[in-house]
Amino acid sequence: MATETPDPQNLKSWKDAFQHPIPTVRKVEQELRRDIASNREKLRSLVGARYRELLETAETIVEMNTENQEVETKLAGLGLRCNADLIGKRQDYLADGNNDNNCRALAAQLALLHRCTTIIGRLLRKHKPLLLASKLVIISRQLYKALSQHANAPPFVEVLSSQLVNLQKTIRRRIERRLGSGNSSMEDIVDAMSAFRLSNSSSVLDIINRFHNFRLDSIVKQLEHRPRSREGILKALNLYIQTLQNTKTLSSRRLSDALAKLQGQPLLADHDILNLGDLDLDIFGRWVTNDVQNFTPWIKSDNFTKQSAEQLTKKWSKEAFNRFLEKSSAVLQDFDDFEDVLSLRKETLEIWLAAAPATITHSSVSVLEGIRDIFKMRLKSIIRNQANQLVSIGDTVKTHIDQWVSGDINQMQSLWDSSITSLEYSDGAVNFKKVVVNTFYGRDLKIMATLELYDSWLELIERSRSSIDDLRHTRWEDTLDEGEDDSKLEMNPIALLNEDDPHLLQEEQVNTIKQAFLELQKTFRAAAEASGDSDQSGKSAFLLRLIREVRRNSPSKILEDESLDFAQDTVPVLHEVLVNEILAHVPPSNIFPVPKKNTLRLPGRTLWDGAPELPNQPLPSTFRYFRRLVIAMENFGPDLWTPPAVKILKERLNKAVTESLSKNFERLHDYSHEKIDKEEDNEKKNSSDEESTNGTAKSNADDSKPQDVRDWKIQLALDAFYFRDALSVVSEKNDLLDSFIEKIQVDVEDGNSIVGRLQEAAHDFWKRTELLFGLLAN
Incomplete structure (x- = not known):
């Protein structure tokens, strides 16, 4: 059954309205708004559009009537008291009491100064609003100024002055900390800025400049004091965005209105000061000098407009973002894991893309490009470092060749050797098949150790390749604020992040891996040429088997259809060595x-x-x-x-x-x-027909x-x-x-x-x- 909407006139307080379900509360709100609009129209129809001015005029007439009556009463009293003898006696009495009044005024102002310093310390310890503490500081400074000019001022005044200086330093540090902190609310920021203005008599532009400086220092500290920490980059970017958004709010007259209230009345008449019962202003206030009683803060005027605020924001945005990029690049140098950097890149871009439409910067394109560039530079550097790890395999091969002992590669073991045929065939004969394959391909301990390094390298670059491929499928649409106009980003970030960046990283990986294989190829070539005269065939067999394994297990998914003619010039040289050894045997x-x-x-x-x-x-x-x-x-x-x-x-x-x-x-x-x-010759010598039988037999033989x-x-x-x-x-x-x-x-x-x-x-x-x-x- 649907809940009936209560009558707003029967509700005793606003809390009663929220006892109902949310849809009911919304209906109540709609009825109240309709009633308000209806009543407003009724009033305007009765008294006209100048109703507000009419009320002000009436109040002014009432006040003038009251003031006239008071003036008339006082003038009548003065006329009755205008007696020359009485006035002379009064003057003599006042001359004797002036000395007593001066002593009382000194004591009252000293007590008030002491109470001010005490209350300021208590406010700071309890982390109360800094504006109230700053107001007390200004009053204390005026009291000290009046007391320091008194001839009979006690030394305690200077003690209180020293305490006041220390309190001022504490307040200044609190202001800097609060303005530089990303956890400060807008109320805290306005309060701190107002307190800063009381301490320095600065203009609105000066205050915002100082606010920007504090925030820039905080951004730099976040990145400098958090080495090898992903939170440092994320917090620094959040602080950068929050500062720009805070500046936008402050420039919408919120700060100007808060500062204007400071000069609306004397400080001793301020509502917050009057509520401090520990000051006992009702007792000590009448002994304070007029300068102190009437002191009103003065605000330096400037041409602070929306246009000047936007220019100031963009100027700081460019400077702060450049520092952010500089420090973030230094932090990223400590990241060596490819997946970690990609994860941090995704979080950083999500923060910016979500805030970009509502944030005024020097250029949204520059911010996005800057973030992409620092991560691309680090990712490319990691890709190069990963590819260069292939050089360590070449160094291992060179070490094996340099430390070669004649006979390291013995005669090939037969596949029918008893040590192989006697192996266990359980669990799918995994071990047996592995031994057979290793024996057939001549994989000894040296080759197995080298291949283990190579396989680890292949696994490393394959993980990077897979991570690059995943970049193409990242859904940035969920991060972008659908309620904002995408044109504010000045470009389509999805195309850049899902197409351009993966393509550049993939291209870098392909090029660096090709170069790494070229370097490894040079290492194999040098090892083949430096094999010396001892056991050349064994060294050649070792190199040929490694070259074959590299060719069989090349990173085909990374190189795609591009052929890898690895060691194409070295293999014939090694084959020649084998052939020479065979033909020598x-x-x-x-x-x-x-x-x-x-x-x-x-x-x-x-x-x-x-x-x-x-x-x-x-x-x-x-x-x-x-x-x-x-x-x-x-x-x-x-x-x-x-x-x-x-x-x-x-x-x-x-x-x-x-x-x-x-x-x-x-x-x-x-x-x-x-x-x-x-x-x-025999025919010439045996030309006669009487050739002997022996001669005939010899000729036949x-x-x-x-x-x-x-x-x-x-x-x-x-x-x-x-x-x-x-x-x-x-x-x-x-x-x-x-x-x-x-x-x-x-x-x-x-x-x-x-x-x-x-x-x-x-x-x-x-x-x-x-x-x-x-x-x-x-």
């Missing part, structure tokens, strides 16, 4: 057995088949060399033999194999020419050696085809082996498609055996 110069002049019989000749007979597999030494080569590569670590590394190895082998093939081919070619010359030379050439041709399949790479350096193959084809081809059969046999044998040499296979 398995030299390619011993691939083919050297054909001897007296023993040209080809190994495996009996396995040839077909018509004409041709080999179907390479020399056993070729197969054994590939097997030794792959074992040596596995011992260094199969994870190191990436396609670029294998390509370099194949190119080196291509050249070495071509040289060995060419050398053997030339040797066979020389054997063939020697045999031809020898046959021609020599005829078999040219066939052995040809067999060797055919076998070398098949081995050359086999090597070309095994070492096939897309490179200009492969032309050396192709050139040799073209050369030997001309020598062995006899029109029976021997070369085609050899090439097919070599290709088929490589297809059957390439899985045995997996590290070399494409």
Whole structure:
């Protein structure tokens, strides 16, 4: 059931109205306002628009009538008392009593001065209004001035004067503290300003200037006395905004009206002074000199207008905000956590955006830009510091290389080692899988320690990236005052805060991370060049594995689609070191057995088949060399033999194999020419038909050696085809082996498609055996 609205005329007090629900109270208020408006119109219709002037005129007539009656009564009394003898006797009596009056006046003023100082101290101890204490100070100063001119003034006057000086200093400090405090209400500020005016006889502009100075000092103190404190920045900004809003209120004649009241009547007639019963003004007041009784404060006049107040506010706003930015930037230097700075930035901007529409400043745009700039500078600095932490990883790598002990990287552990196969498989075999992966990728203690630093760095910059991305989704609309006109902000802050700032921070992070990787790349390059002569292969393997991990775990979300060719120039150098070490362990110069002049019989000749007979597999030494080569590569670590590394190895082998093939081919070619010359000499020497049977047998024995030379050439041709399949790479350096193959084809081809059969046999044998040499296979 709805509550009935009570009749306002039946309410005995305002408290009775608030016993009802709020909607009922609002209805009562509306009825009262309607009644007031109706009564006002009725009065105006009865007495006219000059009703107020009529009342004042009536009161003036009544007062004049009363004063006339008093004057007439006094004049009648004076006429009755105008007796010459009586006046003479009165003068003699007054001359004798003047001395007594002077003593009483001195005692009364001294007592009043003492009571003033006592009451002032009590007011200060109880934190009473400073204006009342200042009024008592002014009265005390006037009393001291009158007493100091008295010939019989006691020394106690100077004691009271010293106390008064100390009290004045205390009041001045209280005024400064109250004007500088952000917890002071407008009543406290006006009271303190009025007290300040009584102490200094300043104008309104002077008082507001001092108020601004006090507040500026407080803003600076908030930031200087609170190092590493987010509250310092927030309180300083709140104090800055509150000062501007207080100045706006003070300039709306509130301060001027309060100061005008001070000179409306003498201080001893002030209502607040009269209410101080401890002063006993009704006793001591009549003994006070006229100068003290009639003393009225004087206010220095100035042209304080709304326009001058606005100019004064903007001038202070610019100066104070610049100091705020300067000190806040210094405070932010102590913040190293990216998320903390972003959180403080959000709180600071929320404070300003909520107050900006109702605050007069030198420029709302400058304030917003200033706040954004100090936080952007610090955030960019933190981003650079985070990116530069990657340099510490480079320093760790350099330390490992400088302190390298030969044999630090031992032979690769087999995945089938008993220490691995005997691991527990419980809980999803997490530990087992981790050990297998680390073993396969050659991650020893040094690499694991370095990767731990790198992973921590990745996690750090990823958190920063995520925080930057969150800036785009911050809802500033809830902070802006919907009741105010957004045009007062002179710009759209949401676009700046949600688009421009994240873009600038992201761009800074991408650039600094790229630069950090370039510096790390230089460190790896320097470490590779300074590896020295001892255990170069071990150091190269260490660097290659780290480079691979960096490439695999690069901050792809930060760099987005931009490629990171990390250590692109260093990796080939390290691969060259590995290849040199491999070829030193398995030299390619011993691939083919050297054909001897007296023993040209080809190994495996009996396995040839077909018509004409041709080999179907390479020399056993070729197969054994590939097997030794792959074992040596596995011992260094199969994870190191990436396609670029294998390509370099194949190119080196291509050249070495071509040289060995060419050398053997030339040797066979020389054997063939020697045999031809020898046959021609034998023909000249044995031209008769009576050649002996032994001579014929010897000639037949020599005829078999040219066939052995040809067999060797055919076998070398098949081995050359086999090597070309095994070492096939897309490179200009492969032309050396192709050139040799073209050369030997001309020598062995006899029109029976021997070369085609050899090439097919070599290709088929490589297809059957390439899985045995997996590290070399494409």
